[in-house]
Amino acid sequence: MHKIDSIQYHLLTAKLTDPISIANQHYKIGELYRYSLLSDSAYFYYQKAEKVFRKFNYKYKTAITLYGIAVCQTYDKDYTGSEVTSVEALTLLGQLNENNLIKERKAYIYNNLGIVFDELEEFDQAIEYLDKSLELKQELKGDFQRSIGLTLNNMLKVYRRSGKYDLGIEKYNEIFSNKELINNHPDIHVLALGNYANTLYLSGQTEELPDLYLKALRICDSIDDSYNSIIIHQHLGEYYYNLGKKDSAKYYAYKAKNISEAFNNDDLLKSLLLLSKIEEGDIAANHLNDYIKLSDSLQKKERAKRDKFARIRFETNQIEQENIRIARERMWLLIISVTLIITSFLIYLVINQKNKNNELKFIQQQQEINEEIYNLMLSQQDNIEEARTLEKKRISEELHDGVLGRLFGTRLSLDSLNMNNSTEAAKTRSQYISELKTIEDDIRKVSHELNTDFISGSGFIDIIKTLIETQTQAYGFDYEFKTNGDINWEEASNKTKIHIYRIIQESLQNIYKHANATLVKISFQIKNNVFCLKINDNGSGFDVNKAKRGIGLKNINSRVKEIKGDLTIDSEVNKGTTITIKVRTD
Template identity: 40%
Template structure:
């Protein structure tokens, strides 16, 4: 163990001690456990450690993550650990993924399930187990599609296209690539921050260039590769992508036997002066391709030297696939030169290595070459070639059929999912319609109830108006009765009693009375008294007939009766003043009834809320406008904030019906003033 590993372990044990001190607490990613996991994950990626040390860090991170109680936080840590485990070893990856899938399934977390299956697919791709890789990429595709994560869906389509290309399902690979391109072009960069549109489109078109070369559709391959280079120019992530695509174009032109053009593209990829340092394996491949293309062209100068150089570098890099290719090219070159023995040696060696790394294509090519070089075993090599080719064709068909079946099942799954989605939408739509009908029924019922209530109130209002109108008519009849009675009494006093008294006084005045002086004085005194009585009766009679005694102010009596009644109930003093210009006889019953009700409501509010000890009510007529003012010295209210009750609403409704105006002024501890104005139409 190196010193960095020991130092990191010491830090980990410190975090573990903190965890132990808090073990009774619920572990969340916000306390020491989260810091510990982050630290261990960082160390597990450290290049200063050996693979075993990194695996140990990752194991400890996994064990610590299992202590996190919150499922959503724990699954996030599992996903991070799974991704790092992809580059460590199979055992660790599968151990983490097993727990992660169980937890993600429990949470119904399709995004996490897609991510975990993506890691499985990555593992099988590295191991060249393409059927399993395709299976897990497809699972990820479905799970990302479920959560409508279009960026990851497009990524999976590209990965599926890559696997299909490796297994010679070129048509399927082409379809998947174009589906990915279609999705990439529609993606919103603002939504998917990690999305590098130009880089993703480069990957797709570069892959299509390889697919079309395998299909021998060279024109399409050239178009796709050039389009890939156009997108690469716009991408910030360059790496050695340009050199790879130029190399692919070199291979296409070599297949077309345009060797000069092929060599020019290979040489363009060498224009990157840092290529040898950045990617030695690719650099050597380009050297090997240039040498072999020159050999095909007929230019053998330095070919053997360059092919040997490529072989030595590949051997030092332990690049078995490259070693096979170098030895195969050397075998062809030596056979061309006539060095058959050495050519056979290279060919057999290449075949042996290809057998170890399952390089079936290279094995076929070596069997074909050996059948030409080693005449005595030619039949045997050809039979082996036929058997291996048939076997590969069968395996390829099986693989393609498996892909087709998986894709068919995927299409079925998508179709079922869409049907279920449509059913959900239909159920949701039906539920909404039913809910709307129920709501509409409720509103209709509520409105009917409200209409009945309003009708009842209207009828009650009408009844109240009729009652008040009857009261006013009754009052008018009473006043008329009083007036007639007064006239009768006045007439009786004037014509009857007064006449008799006058006659009696005259009779007494003409009597020839004799007597002493005292008696005469008394006599005259009685006559004068009778005359005085005549004057008093005449005055009373005239006053009874006077219009002053006829009450034009009968409605005022009704109002004042109401005020007196409410003043006693509310224990407040009052002042009532009605302008002499107000002739209630000329004012319509509708106005009088509404004014009466407004006064009644205002006094009722004073009793309930105001705590006033003085109320002033005044009525005046000015420019054909009848104005009512009701004011008190109570506690008042905030007219801007206080909710308007039914009483105030009724006032407003009455004033509106009269075509008048209502103004309410009130402040806290400053009393309240209600002002009603209505035009009197004659």
């Protein structure tokens, strides 16, 4: 009991706050009480540990605690309860990945079930469970000799009780042939030897008796095992009683009674019953009365324990139901959470896809607008070209057919005056005719130049100028437009022209909406293969570092990036804004 007191003291003084740690201590105390054959106290601590292990779903811990409870139930003859508890423990272990430790615990539980069914006199099922236990124990890694010996002895006992004496003797020989087991674990040898001797007695093979019983008693004395000597003393009492040697029978029967009084259990009952047979008269009657009283007392205790076990099992079932309810709620919470996450993700995908579609539509609309602008620019350029061609043709025809015709007629008239042979007249006529020829050559030259194409690219500037004139007139502010004549717009791509057109258009619109300007200055220049567009207004301006960029500026910035240019915005409150765009032409 010293170990139990030590653990209880540790439990009281450690001030453990972790429920699992406390449950582990309760389990250890339960184990120590069980090994001390104090099943009532053992069960008390086991059930405390079990409640916590179940609550936190510690399956292995719950299973081994249930095994301890099942053994206690076996001690207290609650065989049906022990069977139910053992099966529940096996079910929990079956849910875990099998390893050496799990196999070991299963083997112990099967061994307990073998004992239970032996007590219930269902011997075939008892052997079946003991076989399973033995098979598992033989597979285990480590030293399990003693445990294997216990299961073999249990099988020997079942065969003895079921009348299969030959099989029982075989099991004893299997134990006795393992000299390492016999030498290292004499307690197992005592159990097996006692069962073997009683098997020989029941089968009528008494040649080695009572020597085997006496040998078993000597081993018990050598290892100070008084408890296991009770049964051997009882067997010796029966043996000598059947031989008619009452004195020897009484000696061993009283020895069994005196030792078993310390335990006050079934062994004391058997001793009292044996003495009531061996003794005579009032002494036999007194032993029989003690037997009946003790039997009633033990039955009441067993019934009370079974009721207590049933009550605790009911509470445990309530805990299980509560755990199931909590698990179900958690499952629904998980399902709802997952559903919400998936739904949110799907909504996000739909919105994202919708935004992408809108973005694609916007890009498509921009492309369509750009194409319309480009076609408009081409159409306007064609109209301008056609108008200029017609105008040049008209002027050319007028010069050629009108002015040249009259000059030609004048020249002929003057030429006809050459009949006047005076020196002065001839000289004058010659000067006029020469001058007329000069005029005729000049007019012919002008006519020829008018019939040739105008400077390339001048059409785009006209389109820009038309845009500026139209927009500023609509918005109600003045403008100044300057361009460098060295810019060859024919080398610029249509994409660049379109974006420049739209940037100017967007800038004028922004100035109208936000700047409250009265004058806009727009200029084109080219220096060192870098084309530069400047748009300046005298409006209200803004703080570039603080102001949020609106859609207009974002569109301008996007277009500048499209043509791989650089955008600079300089602005100051009440001093206007300047937008500078630079694009390399090479």
